[in-house]
Amino acid sequence: MLNAPRSLPVRGHTVPAATGPFLVLESRLEGHDTFLTGSLDLDGHDIPVRITTLDDSTTLQPTQPLPDGLPVNWTATLHMRHGQRPRDIPDDLRSAAQATGRDLDALDDAELRYALTFLGEATTPAIRTDRLAAIVTGLPALQGDPE
Template structure:
């Protein structure tokens, strides 16, 4: 379940690319799906963008040709229709980790983000079960529990 749409103040720089200008955010977009679409309001213009967040950066790619150049450095508002991705560990993952004496707290933010996305994109119960097993198998055991 996603939260309501959000508008975020962002700062960045424009980088030329063969596919058109890339707008690189100064700070990585945290807590949102890795690949999104949204609208960037920059200098009074609404620019539809495709948002790509990788390990350490977020880029915005305009989805329509722009009639004028963008400034090298800019401040704008990014409007996300999709809201924020839930960060809560689902009950079935928590129960599976507990049953296997595995430590979910060992996951750093990036690992937790990937695990939750991997699990959340399961399209059937069987796939979700297999993905739960894959995640749990990769976790360290709780301290004091024999492996």
């Protein structure tokens, strides 16, 4: 369900950093917005965190000092007030791909995520049109359609 709170079991380790320790998740969060806030239930402590997911990793930056004595490697529950990022392909992208005989289903999860982000960050209709063209041009032809 979109925009519903989520609680996920996570594993990770703590890494020192100049701005304070980062909590690095063992596995990248999939299907969530790139920059979120939430809280980590770790060893009985409710730790408010900023959640940053990049290409292949997710880090949590505590927004207050960490309690003493937390383990370097840990298992916890991550609570997010935000739901999953929608993965729906917008109608204009689907129509552009169909009109040119291109296969949107050929995109893997990461490629689809990048394409939707690239398209979603267009700031004007002209930029969106150009980005649609760039995405569709990069798609493979549908099976059976001549290139």
